[in-house]
Amino acid sequence: MNRTLASVAFAVVIIVAIAAMIAHFRTADDTIPAVSSIDHLRATYSPLHFKPAIEKATDADCLACHREVLEDRVRTASPAGVKAADSLAWYQRVATYSGEQDTFHRRHLVTPFAKEVMKLSCTTCHQGHDVREEAPASSATAAPKSTTAFTLRKQVNVETTCLKCHGQMNAEVMGLPSPWPESREMFGNSCLTCHSAIRTHRHQVTYLNAEAIEQAGQKSDESCYGCHGGRAWYRIAYPYPRHAWDGMSPDVPDWAKDRPVASEARFVPPTANRSSK
């Protein structure tokens, strides 16, 4: 091989490498905020990803490193050219859905309907995870097998989060003659036909806007149904706590014998108000 050519090539490689290093350190020093001066591995093992620190984490704490969670947007068109606006799924054609298609996180945290009826925060769903194996009990110091914070190969526990709003409607315990889409007219297209007097102590949890939910429910059963069967990703219903309500019969029906009578403790607001509906 031509030696001059080889040494020229070598010199070019060295120069490019040095330039790349300078560029790298410049971005590291000049443009990335302080929290990112932690290296990737240490950030991955940030105490905020685990209990107990995650219990006290605010959205701002998480977003300091995970801005992408709220900033990333879906493509306007697929690589093959199908426009997002022209390919709406059935659950994106319901009355409560507004705006362009958006990411999962944004649909739960920042889009208009989410902000109206919910107040979810990162730690409503994220209660800690295992960055290495995505499995509980992966090591002596990892979350124990008994953890309910997340399940195998997941970063959250879907049974204690998603299922609350994406389970089936339990038409059977309600004594409905048929699924809601078929029986709704019989009840004046309103859940409140019955629920202005039944199970009226509801939604008194930190991650929901109880008042706004009732107002939305007065306008349309679609908003109630949306969280109680209308967007059911699961074939089972969530076993809701059964709060005592005014006018409730003292006899507990069989199906309700194992039900809790209060919301999950971590979501009970400090000023839970029994009478509000």
Ligand code: HEC
């Ligand atoms: C100091 C920066 C930092 C903070 C603060 C932080 N994270 Fe992370 N997080 C990371 C890094 C780095 C990773 C690993 C990314 C990778 O390797 O792909 C990660 C990964 C994750 C993952 C994916 C885990 C997996 O199993 O793949 C989730 C979920 C997550 N973080 C949620 C959170 C939540 C919720 C909070 C706030 C309670 C938070 N993070 C706070 C830096 C941070």
Ligand code: HEC
């Ligand atoms: C409604 C529940 C919910 C809320 C609220 C939520 N997340 Fe997530 N998040 C999830 C789920 C589900 C995943 C995917 C988990 C998996 O793959 O196992 C996820 C994944 C992630 C990941 C991994 C990377 C990715 O995008 O897949 C990060 C990081 C993350 N969430 C951060 C956050 C932060 C920060 C917040 C608050 C601003 C937040 N999440 C709020 C449910 C939620």
Ligand code: HEC
């Ligand atoms: C507190 C109630 C609540 C919880 C908990 C919840 N969701 Fe949702 N979810 C909603 C509502 C309300 C919408 C409709 C948002 C809209 O139309 O703007 C929705 C919409 C969705 C959509 C459709 C998004 C789209 O772009 O059309 C998906 C997918 C979804 N949820 C998955 C999940 C998963 C997975 C979890 C658990 C990690 C979860 N949800 C937890 C209330 C919830």
Ligand code: HEC
């Ligand atoms: C025909 C009257 C009636 C209508 C209409 C009705 N419900 Fe119910 N619902 C009931 C009864 C009865 C119960 C069970 C009361 C009890 O706990 O003893 C119930 C229970 C519930 C529960 C708790 C289920 C559980 O497993 O603990 C939810 C959630 C609920 N209804 C939501 C709705 C929504 C949303 C609508 C409208 C889409 C609706 N209901 C329409 C009568 C009705």
Ligand code: HEC
């Ligand atoms: C944003 C999602 C969302 C909407 C909208 C919504 N719910 Fe709920 N509902 C929930 C969740 C989550 C729970 C469980 C809260 C808890 O754990 O206490 C719940 C609980 C209930 C219960 C059980 C009450 C108890 O604790 O005994 C009833 C009944 C109910 N909802 C009816 C309704 C009706 C009627 C509407 C419309 C006016 C409605 N929901 C709208 C999410 C929703």
